[in-house]
Amino acid sequence: MTASSPVLAIENLTTAFKTPEGWRDVIRNISLTVNAGETVAIVGESGSGKSVTALSTLRLLPPGKARCEGRILLDGKDLLKVSEAEMRAVRGGSIGMIFQEPMTSLNPVFTIGNQIAEALVLHQNLSWKAAEAEALRLMERVRIPAAKSRLNEYPHKFSGGMRQRVMIAMALACRPKLLIADEPTTALDVTIQAEILHLIRELQREENMGVLFITHDMGVVAEVADRTVVMFRGDMIETGPTEAIFTAPKAIYTKSLLASIPRLGTMGEAKAPRRFPEIDPRTGEGLEGREMKPVAAAAKPVLNVANLSVRFDAPNGRVHAVEEVSFDLRPGETLSLVGESGCGKSTTGRAIMRLVNPSAGSILIDGRDVAEAGARELRAIRRTSQMIFQDPFASLNPRIAVGSAIAEPMLSHGLRSKREAKERVAELLEQVGLPADVADRHPHEFSGGQRQRISIARALALEPKLIVADEAVSALDVSVKAQVSNLLLDLQEKHGLAYLFISHDMAVVERMSHRVAVMYLGEIVEIGPRAAIFDNPQHSYTKRLISAVPIPDPSRRGVQRPSLSEEIRSPLRPFDYMPPRRTYREISPGHFVQEDAAVSPERLSA
Template sequence: MSPQHPALKVQGLNVSFRVDRRWNDVVKDLNFEVSLGETVAIVGESGSGKSVTALSIFGVLPPNCRLSGSIALAGRNILTLREPELRGLRGSTMAMIFQEPMTSLNPVLKVGFQVAEALRYHRGLAWATAEGAAIKLLERVRIPNARERAQEYPHKLSDGMRQRVMIAMALACRPSLLIADEPTTALDVTIQAQILGLMRQLQAEIGMGLLFITHDMGVVAEIADRVVVMWRGQKVEEGPVKEIFSAPKHAYTQALLAAVPRLGDMKGVRAPQPFAPSRADRPVPAATLLNEPLLQVDGLTTRFERRQGVLNRVVGRIHTVENVSFELARAETLALVGESGCGKSTTGRSILRLVEPITGSVTFAGKEVLALGAADLRSVRREIQMVFQDPFSSLDPRQMVGDAIAEPLRVHGIAKGSDADDRVVALLRRVGISPDARLRYPHEFSGGQRQRLCIARALAVSPKLIIADEAVSALDVTIKAQVIDLMLELQAELGLSYLFISHDMAIVERFSHRVAVMYLGEIIEIGPRAAVFGNPTHAYTRKLMSAVPMPDPSRRAAPRTLNDEEIPSVFRAIDYHPPRHHYTEVGPDHFVKSTI
């Protein structure tokens, strides 16, 4: 639908927060419009002011803030409205979808009740009418078996289905403006494609304006009509999406686009490639792969029992990891890819025995990990370190980062006192952080800096293998590029091996030597990165590839046929026996699973 009249007009918006008796400006003199039927994307790194802008429009900023300027919605400046008047606009004239639906939905209320509650509040419907309308809304956002799903609690739904419920609540009163703040960042690539396609369809049906907040330039190219680029609280560039991508004028916009990985960029390139030269202004050398395997996983199986009833009897098992086998060489990166629930993170935890497998073999540097006692297992864990997705929850907020990095040195008896302090300084310098930072706390760092600190802590014990579990998934595009370049540099210098767990296919293509695709707890395709990306053979692998948004608006796909299917459950009855599988070699070291 072509743009019509403005649904939103922001003029001279300034937002400041009072911290330690000082006013800090986070949004400065911001101007833009969103027309009916138009999608405007606000892009920028964390801290650029894009989410604060969205919260200002929705009127939900904390008391320690100061706003000036004008935010015109339906002809009214919402900055002059009192809270009761604002509540009347929220949900009816404007609505908002947040990044994490599980924290937005009430966990103790059924999803149908929550949608009906919005209808009762804003439209004054009777309960019976509201419940019927709620089911129709759930059907409208393509939730299968909507009547049955309406009686379920949020934790029983997948991430994609929970986000659909949030969209249903937001659209309950047909708002003229929908604000979507990073609504697909935490979703897998296939679920993201479903949600983007759904939002485009619903926008065409309702004719609303859409303000889309994101740092994913692929998503911007897929959905936006115009783009507003923010940096340090200011708008530095604005224009039609094709113009911004083809001829960015501001240096920050150019840097933002240069850091975007594009699927297919690695065609014909053998080794992983950094986004930019290293800190020494030279290309990162490719790590020399050593043929002998460092890690061998054979038939790894991890299941979780489900119990019910007064007697707490086992009624079935969740087959999270089923008969997984692979090898990882020294100085090699193997990527495990797949959607949430496929078992890739549990595979990484099973290797370290953070969860206990029920069977299989894990051999690391000639040692059978699953047979080790506590003391020997602790020794192996010194050589296998793990970096998790959320660096903030990985670091103790009450502990200075220098102490956090020094802790594994002391625990493993590697260094103490001034020797440990010297090692901490060297580690901080290695990951590009000033040694003075060791006296600061985690909340004083950005997300990318915190992830560098986690890498420094992992390097403290000189590991041979790092399991990176979605280690860059939550980072902004430029910070993600910096962390990937750092990891490649460390691999080249130290001969590190990486088990890289991710659902970001473009990053995997740039960073990995080999790729293993997981589905329902099993590896369904594995091979060299060039083979898997150049000739994806399994249908599920092709599905993953096709769902990746292309950061090129000129190649914007035609509206996709929405696939409402969820990944089948891996819950099995007690007497279930997995079918036998074998792997067909479709190319050199490129194997695809088939059932016999």
């Protein structure tokens, strides 16, 4: 297919939603094309209309509550005029879709293998046996460890990153002409992100597939996109070749978007986190953020974790999710946990909050033992420690207005009256970049990034001493990511908050952290001050993580060529497995790397 005959052509698309006041346009006069073998990226703030454009293309918006005007041509056929039966053949067949939130896209009552195989049976006319064999091959191709044994597991048993890989396998199963990827690497760590992007490009070359790529990660845009479309509040404000957008942006908003990008290696010799660049709204120029306060060395830790292990029994073995993890965290300090999805980062955070029970080890918050606490004491501990969850949609009650969800902890702990709580809710919403009048809306009325901001506001409601932030800014576009990250830093400096910051975004980790711990297969393989980890990484896995970070420079596209052949080792072990005793070598003060040396894990908390 030639450039004159695009796979997808969107012409003057306007989509409106029905409201009590009447129809309200949410995207206006959007026009773009995607040619065979071409990748077009749509970027913009959360709520700008990126995902609505994709959902309009697939006609997945609720009938009667949304209407689309204009034309959406797939191989010349207007999708707005075909029957619903024809659209069902298009979805998953001619067009593959990777959704932003995998847990809401996967059916919780069917196994992973069944859901991948179903698409093959419907669109490829394969038998169930052949479809299941192909489903296994796809799971292995997107590097799901122990794929054969996990084929019959259910979505809730997979980590966020693993579920996203399943969604990618499903979308690519029928080798579509067009792939719409809505934040396909949001939940993935940098190494898997690099490999998945490489995999999509590889399949794109094999099948001459067009890709419509929706993302807020400008490093990813630089790496994959041939052309870029910039959206702002429902309007397409700039479009052109990606290199031209990066080197000579015309719109002020595009300039501010690019200025907000956290770039790896910009911290230099800084001893403490540094605010993200602030944007001059008149010029769109980025102003370098100031450095924050260093942590007082003599401060007593607010969190002590010693020899923490978490294991889960499976039918054919035991999952060693977290193994002999030790660290401490002082007031005003940020310790970042980084590593591949499934490495145990989130499980560590959940064990600290006792949302999963530790198998061994101790956890002390403000000197109180979390593992041994009764119901009343645990309630008091949770007054001083809060968690921002990875999936904001799953952690917000869909039946409760977001204002009530934010106020609930304050009312439950008796900290404020209803009137005071309402005032505090308005203040918190504005602090995280949302207008106070959204308090009466429900979670489904917000974009993914907006829901994450609501989750952050709720975690801040009790003014805790410790916050476990599990991918707290992963769903946010770059400008809001900078805003919310700066908010977290300001609150930390003002109130002496301690953050356990769980993230796969290494550029954000570098800027937010005092110390960094690198996890692999449930174990800490390297831990130390931020500068030591980023400037002098010692473990081979740490080096691999840092080298996989996408660079927001289109001229460097293709420099990284990750290998897809390396299998991720599974944390599943035989029931009688005894983990080896790990030792650590001290490279420099506070910088430890796992190897056969004479430093015990207990010293990591020293």
